[in-house]
Amino acid sequence: MxxxxxxxxxxxxxxxxxxxxxxxxxxxxxxxxxxxxxxxxxxxxxxxxxxxxxxxxxxxxxxxxxxxxxxxxxxxxxxxxxxxxxxxxxxxxxxxxxxxxxxxxxWLPGEIPEAGALAEPELLARDLAGFVAAMRDVALPDAPGAYRGGPLATLDGQTRAALDELSALPEEGVDCSALAAVWEDALRAPDWDGPPVWLHADLMPGNLLVDEGRLTAVIDFGCMGVGDPACDLLPAWDLLPATARKAFREALGVDDATWRRGRGRTLSQALIALPCYRRTNPAMAGNARHVIRAVLAEAD
CATH class of the missing domain: 3.30.200.20 (Phosphorylase Kinase; domain 1)
Incomplete structure (x- = not known):
């Protein structure tokens, strides 16, 4: 996607x-x-x-x-x-x-999962963690850099511009001050200082397929490459409910700095997408709104 x-x-x-x-x-x-x-x-x-x-x-x-x-x-x-x-x-x-x-x-069979309507959210969380862990373990040489895989600060200009756009859209009901605080917290998190790892880098619901609640396929690898492991934490906020989010984090053993960067990356993507797609792409805009709600709920 x-x-x-x-x-x-x-x-x-x-x-x-x-x-x-x-x-x-x-x-x-x-x-x-x-x-x-x-x-x-x-x-x-x-x-x-x-x-x-x-x-x-x-x-x-x-x-x-x-x-x-x-x-x-x-x-x-x-x-x-x-x-x-x-x-x-x-x-x-x-x-x-x-x-x-x-x-x-x-053709890969399966259904696109829908946030708020998952049949087996904690099992799906563990399936997703297994996929992310396997990607991180890939050791293929000469990998490209992942789209969005660099330092979080490279997204700052676009993210703040999107916040400014959303502040001019009161009908969206977005608490831009609270979201800016979450973004600034992510920027304060230490950057990834380990070797770059393999990433899918676009694990939003439209790129996942499930059957009876379990992950069966991952599609659209156009953003793949190596970079900050925080990039593949996207499902924590754009798909999984709070209890399954915790299971996802525990299964991957995510440290605090990586979690904060992952939340910031996911929020940045949603903030940029919402003003862009709010009138033209209901699926993308709906996912962005879901992310914003999930991020704010976790930050409370």
């Missing part, structure tokens, strides 16, 4: 274009049904291809790098992780009518 990035001028995709791309580059799949899959994502569009595949295409130029990164790294990461991840079945290339690389993946 790759939230927190704004994307004017999205490429005009439709099922007819996707059918033409598939037929031209993968004749063996010519004639299979193609149907847009609804998603709150802002970087890529997804189209079901037959019963067991999905086509994922960038909507903006910045998504092209994500496609290339997934092709390079997912085959190497997959055997090291406890949870299913996307499997590239076909590497589509730019052609007349579409300017960027795109991919065909095996």
């Amino acid at each position: 790759s939230s927190g990035r704004t994307h004017p001028g999205r490429y005009p995709l439709d099922a007819r274009l996707v059918r033409r791309l598939v037929a031209g580059q993968f004749p063996r799949w010519r004639g299979l049904p193609v149907e847009r899959f609804p998603s709150g994502g802002t970087v890529n569009a997804m189209y079901r291809l037959g019963d067991d595949m999905v086509v994922r295409l960038p909507l903006v130029e910045g998504g092209a790098g994500d496609v290339r990164a997934e092709r390079e790294w997912l085959p190497r990461l997959a055997p090291l992780l406890p949870t299913a991840v996307p499997e590239v079945l076909g590497a589509g290339e730019p052609t007349e009518g579409y300017p960027w690389p795109w991919s065909v993946y095996r």
